[in-house]
Amino acid sequence: MNPVHLELKNVSKNVFRRVNNNMVRTQILSNLDLKVNKGELVTIMGASGSGKSTLLRLINRLSETDSGIILLKGNDIRSYVPMELRRRIGMVFQVPVAFKGSVRDNLSFGIKLWGGNTGIETLSRDTGIPGNLLDADAGQLSTGEKQRVSIARALGNQPEILLLDEPTSSLDAVSEQRIEKLLLDLQKERDLTILWVTHEKEQAQRIGGKRLILREGRLEHA
Amino acid sequence: MLEVLAIAFTVFLVILSAAYARRFGIGKEIILAGTRALVQILILASIILILFQKPLYWSFPILIMMAAIAGYTTYSRSGKLEKGLPVAIFSITIASILMLIPFFLVGIFPVEARYIIPSGSIFIGNAMNVSSLAIDRYKGEIKNRRAEIETYLALGARPEIAAGACLKQGILSALIPSIDNMKNLGIVWIPGVMTGMLLGGADPMEAASIQIALFTSIFAAGMIASNLLLHFSTDSFFTKAAQLKEDMGQ
Numbered sequence A: 001m002n003p004v005h006l007e008l009k010n011v012s013k014n015v016f017r018r019v020n021n022n023m024v025r026t027q028i029l030s031n032l033d034l035k036v037n038k039g040e041l042v043t044i045m046g047a048s049g050s051g052k053s054t055l056l057r058l059i060n061r062l063s064e065t066d067s068g069i070i071l072l073k074g075n076d077i078r079s080y081v082p083m084e085l086r087r088r089i090g091m092v093f094q095v096p097v098a099f100k101g102s103v104r105d106n107l108s109f110g111i112k113l114w115g116g117n118t119g120i121e122t123l124s125r126d127t128g129i130p131g132n133l134l135d136a137d138a139g140q141l142s143t144g145e146k147q148r149v150s151i152a153r154a155l156g157n158q159p160e161i162l163l164l165d166e167p168t169s170s171l172d173a174v175s176e177q178r179i180e181k182l183l184l185d186l187q188k189e190r191d192l193t194i195l196w197v198t199h200e201k202e203q204a205q206r207i208g209g210k211r212l213i214l215r216e217g218r219l220e221h222a
Numbered sequence B: 001m002l003e004v005l006a007i008a009f010t011v012f013l014v015i016l017s018a019a020y021a022r023r024f025g026i027g028k029e030i031i032l033a034g035t036r037a038l039v040q041i042l043i044l045a046s047i048i049l050i051l052f053q054k055p056l057y058w059s060f061p062i063l064i065m066m067a068a069i070a071g072y073t074t075y076s077r078s079g080k081l082e083k084g085l086p087v088a089i090f091s092i093t094i095a096s097i098l099m100l101i102p103f104f105l106v107g108i109f110p111v112e113a114r115y116i117i118p119s120g121s122i123f124i125g126n127a128m129n130v131s132s133l134a135i136d137r138y139k140g141e142i143k144n145r146r147a148e149i150e151t152y153l154a155l156g157a158r159p160e161i162a163a164g165a166c167l168k169q170g171i172l173s174a175l176i177p178s179i180d181n182m183k184n185l186g187i188v189w190i191p192g193v194m195t196g197m198l199l200g201g202a203d204p205m206e207a208a209s210i211q212i213a214l215f216t217s218i219f220a221a222g223m224i225a226s227n228l229l230l231h232f233s234t235d236s237f238f239t240k241a242a243q244l245k246e247d248m249g250q
């Protein structure tokens, strides 16, 4: 058996919505449990607004749980330096953001920050970013291109866990399956643990792995 | 005699402006602001008058008080950020004093209350204006660029790096009016100190040289103050765990 890599115990999260100038509390996640083994792939589906993005943000500690505990390799994520935690738990956002500068600048951000040795050329080839795009201004890319850039940028950090928030939502079928293959290969090669949020049932079936659905604040087997 | 005339003229003008401004609904405000300005400037004149008779070090508490009020104004403009008041006072005071000292060291101004108080007030006032503009813009940029900042954070960047582009934008936009003023110096406008010196009968060349030295120092003080303020305010937008706060005050 693989050792448990990531574990969520009894996690709850409320958000505050402004309604007519009053703050209204809504519970998004309630007593949620999840166990993911090292090198395992988990897909998470769920209705729009069910809290999928909220869940991922808790795991790399972009926001804080209200109760419950999240463990990385058996240690509370709050015992890690947040920056180090986020290097180890990479995240690709639902809405990709390109930083100012060229595509190359974007891809090398994490590598420079953490002194990694991933090659830009390898990263871009693997994620399907054409070579002639490398020196283009990243701000002008299409959403699909930005999506590939943010996947490559996250991989540059050599994370051990990858949180993917609908990473292929703006890609055509060919690019989409190419990214799927890349991520699945990485998962096997590097024993990468992946949490993959998707709204496409076909995608979840295609990529395999454990399939979960977020419903009423908890994860259920699909 | 001259002062009675000037004050009477002021009162007359304030009343007239207020009467006219009633149609915009700001009549009362103009009366209030005008009265305040008049009273405050007369108090200042009396203080300087008293300081002439006192030892020199009496000037410093006055300057500190001015810087404290300036700091409070900027702090309010920032939406009363957490820990914002001491940071604002500190930034404005340090930048103003730093750029003011050379004038007295090299002897452009004699070390007298007559020079310390007014020149100090110009530095403090300008540092306050630039800092207020800068912090207001910085905060606006951070609010509008949440996604970008969180993308940086998610890659393991520290908050200073994540908010770096916002900080730069805040300072840049705060300095634009000063840069435009500098470009047009002597063409569109004759700044206050030079005007005062000319009216007081000084040599135009001397007035111009002192004015440009002051102007560039004031610009530098504004830049330093806003830089310090934004730098030390960054923490107020993030939690201890390097999370971008949801709610950043008003």
Ligand SMILES: Nc1ncnc2c1ncn2[C@@H]1O[C@H](COP(=O)(O)OP(=O)(O)OP(=O)(O)O)[C@@H](O)[C@H]1O
Pocket: A015, A016, A017, A028, A046, A047, A048, A049, A050, A051, A052, A053, A054, A055, A094, A199, B246
């Ligand atoms: N910072 C916030 N403040 C207020 N409400 C929030 C905040 N973040 C999320 N929410 C609310 O929490 C709910 C869950 O949001 P979340 O983004 O996690 O949904 P999701 O499952 O990712 O949806 P989608 O499939 O549309 O991306 C939504 O109703 C949203 O309005």
Ligand SMILES: [Mg+2]
Pocket: A052, A053, A054, A094, A165
């Ligand atoms: Mg989402």
